[in-house]
Amino acid sequence: MIKSRHTSFINVKTVVSAWGLFLGFLSLLVIAAFKAHYTLPTPVFEGTDPVSGNHRFSEENVRRIVRFMTQNIGYRVVGTGQEFETKTYLIKELSDLQEKAKLVDLKHNLGLPNFDLWVQVGEGSHRFDFMSKVVMKMYTNMTNIIVRLSCGPECDQNAILLNAHYDTTLGSPGAADDALGCGVMVEIIRIMSLRPAPKKNSVIFLFNGGEESLQDASHSFITRHELRGSVRAVVNLEACGTSGPEVLFQANSHAMIDAYKTVPYPHGTVLANDLFATGLILSDTDFRQFVDHGNLTGLDMAVYKNSYLYHTHLDLDEFMEKGLPQHMGENTLALVTYLTGRADLVNIKRTSSVVFFDVFGQFFISYSWATAIRSHIIVAGMVFLTIATKSSRPSIRGTLSIGLSFFAALLTPNLSVVILQALGSPMLWFSHEWLSILLFGPISLAGMFGVQYVFHRNSASAGANEICTLSSLQVFFTIALGVTSFVGLASSYVFALLTLSVTTALMVNRRTTARMQRQGLEATCVDFTTYLIVSALPTSYFTFICFSLFDMFIPLTGRIGVDAPVDHIVAIMSGFVTFVFCPPLLAFSHRFGKAVLRRIVLGLVVLHLILAVISSAVMFPYDEFHPKRVFVQHLRNMTSGESLLYVAHADPGPFYEPYVTEIETMFESTAKFRDAANHPSDWNAIYPFNQFLESYVLDTTPYIRRHTINRTIAESTTPLTSLISGAPKLIAENVSYDPQTGLRRLTVLCTHPDYIWTVASFDAYLTSWSMESSQPFPYRTHYVIRHVGGHVSDGWRVDLEHYATGPDDRLRIELTAMETQGFGQDTERELEGSGEIGVIRRIVKSRPVWTTLTYFSIVADTFEL
Numbered sequence: 001m002i003k004s005r006h007t008s009f010i011n012v013k014t015v016v017s018a019w020g021l022f023l024g025f026l027s028l029l030v031i032a033a034f035k036a037h038y039t040l041p042t043p044v045f046e047g048t049d050p051v052s053g054n055h056r057f058s059e060e061n062v063r064r065i066v067r068f069m070t071q072n073i074g075y076r077v078v079g080t081g082q083e084f085e086t087k088t089y090l091i092k093e094l095s096d097l098q099e100k101a102k103l104v105d106l107k108h109n110l111g112l113p114n115f116d117l118w119v120q121v122g123e124g125s126h127r128f129d130f131m132s133k134v135v136m137k138m139y140t141n142m143t144n145i146i147v148r149l150s151c152g153p154e155c156d157q158n159a160i161l162l163n164a165h166y167d168t169t170l171g172s173p174g175a176a177d178d179a180l181g182c183g184v185m186v187e188i189i190r191i192m193s194l195r196p197a198p199k200k201n202s203v204i205f206l207f208n209g210g211e212e213s214l215q216d217a218s219h220s221f222i223t224r225h226e227l228r229g230s231v232r233a234v235v236n237l238e239a240c241g242t243s244g245p246e247v248l249f250q251a252n253s254h255a256m257i258d259a260y261k262t263v264p265y266p267h268g269t270v271l272a273n274d275l276f277a278t279g280l281i282l283s284d285t286d287f288r289q290f291v292d293h294g295n296l297t298g299l300d301m302a303v304y305k306n307s308y309l310y311h312t313h314l315d316l317d318e319f320m321e322k323g324l325p326q327h328m329g330e331n332t333l334a335l336v337t338y339l340t341g342r343a344d345l346v347n348i349k350r351t352s353s354v355v356f357f358d359v360f361g362q363f364f365i366s367y368s369w370a371t372a373i374r375s376h377i378i379v380a381g382m383v384f385l386t387i388a389t390k391s392s393r394p395s396i397r398g399t400l401s402i403g404l405s406f407f408a409a410l411l412t413p414n415l416s417v418v419i420l421q422a423l424g425s426p427m428l429w430f431s432h433e434w435l436s437i438l439l440f441g442p443i444s445l446a447g448m449f450g451v452q453y454v455f456h457r458n459s460a461s462a463g464a465n466e467i468c469t470l471s472s473l474q475v476f477f478t479i480a481l482g483v484t485s486f487v488g489l490a491s492s493y494v495f496a497l498l499t500l501s502v503t504t505a506l507m508v509n510r511r512t513t514a515r516m517q518r519q520g521l522e523a524t525c526v527d528f529t530t531y532l533i534v535s536a537l538p539t540s541y542f543t544f545i546c547f548s549l550f551d552m553f554i555p556l557t558g559r560i561g562v563d564a565p566v567d568h569i570v571a572i573m574s575g576f577v578t579f580v581f582c583p584p585l586l587a588f589s590h591r592f593g594k595a596v597l598r599r600i601v602l603g604l605v606v607l608h609l610i611l612a613v614i615s616s617a618v619m620f621p622y623d624e625f626h627p628k629r630v631f632v633q634h635l636r637n638m639t640s641g642e643s644l645l646y647v648a649h650a651d652p653g654p655f656y657e658p659y660v661t662e663i664e665t666m667f668e669s670t671a672k673f674r675d676a677a678n679h680p681s682d683w684n685a686i687y688p689f690n691q692f693l694e695s696y697v698l699d700t701t702p703y704i705r706r707h708t709i710n711r712t713i714a715e716s717t718t719p720l721t722s723l724i725s726g727a728p729k730l731i732a733e734n735v736s737y738d739p740q741t742g743l744r745r746l747t748v749l750c751t752h753p754d755y756i757w758t759v760a761s762f763d764a765y766l767t768s769w770s771m772e773s774s775q776p777f778p779y780r781t782h783y784v785i786r787h788v789g790g791h792v793s794d795g796w797r798v799d800l801e802h803y804a805t806g807p808d809d810r811l812r813i814e815l816t817a818m819e820t821q822g823f824g825q826d827t828e829r830e831l832e833g834s835g836e837i838g839v840i841r842r843i844v845k846s847r848p849v850w851t852t853l854t855y856f857s858i859v860a861d862t863f864e865l
Helices: 002-038 059-073 081-108 175-193 216-224 254-260 270-277 287-294 324-341 369-388 396-411 413-422 433-455 462-486 490-518 528-559 566-581 594-618 656-667 701-707 711-715 839-845
Strands: 114-130 133-150 159-165 202-208 231-239 243-251 297-305 354-359 363-368 628-637 643-649 672-675 694-699 729-738 743-751 755-764 766-769 781-789 795-803 812-819 851-864
Touching: 002 528, 059 081, 059 175, 059 324, 081 114, 081 133, 081 175, 114 216, 133 175, 133 216, 133 795, 159 175, 159 216, 159 324, 175 202, 175 231, 175 324, 202 216, 202 324, 216 287, 231 287, 231 324, 243 254, 243 270, 243 324, 243 354, 254 297, 254 324, 254 354, 254 363, 270 354, 270 490, 287 297, 297 324, 297 528, 354 369, 354 490, 363 369, 369 462, 369 490, 396 413, 396 433, 396 462, 396 566, 413 433, 413 566, 413 594, 433 528, 433 566, 433 594, 462 490, 490 528, 528 566, 528 628, 628 839, 643 656, 656 694, 656 839, 701 711, 729 851, 743 755, 755 795, 781 795, 839 851
Parallel strands: 133 781, 159 202, 159 231, 231 297, 628 851
Antiparallel strands: 114 133, 133 202, 243 297, 354 363, 628 643, 643 694, 672 694, 729 743, 743 795, 755 781, 755 812, 766 795, 812 851
8 A cells, every 4th residue: 555655646746747847848838939030139329330430220310310300399290380390300300311411422532322202292192902992092182201312313213112101190209100100211311321322223212191090191192203114122110019029020022031140130021021911900000002013023011019108108219128229220221231232133033932930030041932842842751751761650540630639729718708708808918918828728638638538548558649649740742832822821741740740759769769769778758858859849849930920910909890709719729839849748648547637637727727717817808008998979969959969889898887987977978888889980080990999889979068158159059060170071163963863063172271181981882083083883882081281281172973774863061070189288169258168188088007098089970961
């Protein structure tokens, strides 16, 4: 009996020791991957090396630009005075650099580049398909600031375009998005304008003034500017985050991907390229305009980590991580240096058939699809060799267990979602990315190991189960490699990596166990060191990749709609990460037999329940730096006479009870619920994002009457909207009707002094219009035309032709126009003489710390034209 207890003690010790050693090794890999992933270069403060006197990229110079644009100017929404102020500031900065370069060249005769500066102001229109909706865009008075550095006519024929935008979205000062990109370009211009001119190609810097308005300024440049014909490729600088390295997430030519190899801090993978191409990422950049309208190839690079602050009031210089501008700047400078001095920019062909990825941010690998296929064939050949030599001993049963374990890893975390939702705790993981792994990882492992428990063969030894499972893992990845290669998915390289790792480990295991047996030592079917070999590269690499996955997707769940099943999405994603983290764990789980495996499964289930209950009790989804996005508009409806406050959110987390109830108390009004599906025009001002919003609406008329010092307003019973002067108007001119064809023609004129971002929506069967880039649909449908104008734009016009039943069959057009006030100044236009009744001001000043606001005031009206 004593012997039995002693044996049991030894077995437990052996089990704990083996699992502890293996998990400890995996933890070291995670730590190494974390350090490689999040380490940024040391910021440089001086733009000139004090020893050599050479000009170098300075983060501090970039931050000087960013601070002025975000703190001194503020919210730079297209059409506002701040937009005009930004344009003036950038032109002065660039003109000063131009003058300095001219003086230096005159003094030292260094052969510095020609420095040309343009300011483009244009108008136009284009079709913009986004978020599964069609938007017809019109723009007027849209400004671009353009700089070209070149060696003269001989290199002006071919140019590389570098693009960033200086405007911001509603509710954000836009430090990273995209003052950072502008600052990086200014600093590169400073450096390159004081170096000898590039010998091969010129470089054009585009400071575009309208990206957030749906890419109007970039469209204006690539379709109208005189330099557009010389541009051969583009590098776009963007941001949807405020920390970490920028990532190469879109690339469409082998030549430009090869150019990226020259950067000092590469970070990018074709996985991101393939993922972005699916449309799952609800975002877009100017890169689209250059590809669609300029037929260009290039690179789209963006800061993406900590996108909790993206498009919020917290996108400030002080929250932009140290080393980030240095990282983006040195990478971009290296790219431009190579592309202007050594690259052949003529006849670059577009292709998506390129495999590329960085290796822990240290170096960059790229190769053609033909090379990928050859390498995949070699890997498959190695698999067949290991099976033929008995190094690998897979089975159909084992391979099936791997597939079922994969699905169990994805599906079992959804049981946790059911538990958390029953506890009234959605989105607990939102403000802590790592919490999603703690919440869903244990139950995902329990599902994976549970399948292995069912498939464990009692008639075979633990070692036989191990080698069969590890070998079946090899076959599973080989099948996945074959399928993804067959469909032409460049991301298939990840399965090649997994297959190669398992195959190499099985070959080493064969030699190790054979040697031990020849020496008369006891050898299990899978030597312990085999697990270290098979896990080293895949675990470290996929951990490195998964950091990016969580950094990108967890914050994204806060803005993809109230109906999105975000808890289930994150649960499935966490299950996927748990599986790919270390698939050999499936084989290792058999190492000590079925009884031990059962205890592990039960232990994981208990651990999961404890973590779920504790998290539900102590965690809240949001905090100051992981805020809930709240959208507020104060609507004055000229047709109905209503003055309404709309409060909306874009995720399924807590909203009404902690926030809307406070607003009801503030305005002494009861909110009415309005969903997007039944009220699609409620948020036309920010169409097409409005489809993701769920609103609560309050009547603000009683509040305004109570707080005004204007007794006429306070005591009047007429609608407050009757007192608004200068409201936007639509009128029809040149109206005609042809009874033979049934076609009615008219010119729609809009006047909107002191208003911006007008949206006209109507239903019609149009046959023609004066808009460019697209023809009307050949059937009756709903049209949304968004107009945005630079400072100052007070109107627009469009010619329409539509089928009508008669001359009096008019178009019923709903018009929404946004106030120019607000946008960081905490003000809105008030009724003349009404006193301190600012509805938006009250909302902004009382904002809970765990929310961030996108706010504006609008006037809406309906016209029969």
